[in-house]
Amino acid sequence: MKKTQFHPDNLDKYSFFEKVWDVVRLVPPGRVTTYGAIARFLGTGHSARYVGYALNASHQLPDVPAHRVVNRNGLLSGKHHFHGLSMEERLACEGVEVKEDRVVRFKELFWDPSEALQF
DNA sequence: ATAGTGACTGAAC
C-alpha cells in the first residue's frame, strides 16, 4: 500500500479516505447521501470538500457507490468525474430519478449515516 | 514546513 494513506500502524483506522469509503459503502441502493452528512458522521464536520476528494480516489474500488453521493442540493456535482456509465444512469438503474443533473425527490431519498447506526 | 487545491457548506447580501 501507500505510505501515508494506508498505514494501520500509524492510525487507529485507516486514512480519512478509508472512512469515507466505508460510509459510502453503507449507503443502501436507491438512496443518496451528501458529502456534508458523511463528513459530519466522521466527526470532521466541516471537511465536506474532502469527502468528494476521497471518493475521487475510490474510483478503483468497485464496492464504493460514489454515484450515491451528491451535494446538499441533490446536484450531481461529481458526475463529470465518472468514466463509463454516467452517474445519473447508475442512479436510474437503482430507481433514482435524475433530472437536469439533480436528484428528483432528493429530500425523500436522502439517507443519513446516523440512520444506519440507530438501526 | 509552507502553499495550493478540491466531486462542499453555511451564512450573508
Place this chain on the structure above:
DNA sequence: GGTTCAGCCACTA
C-alpha cells in the same frame, strides 16, 4: 428565492 464570500480539513507538490 438565488448568488457571493469565506471557512474548512486533509492531501499533494
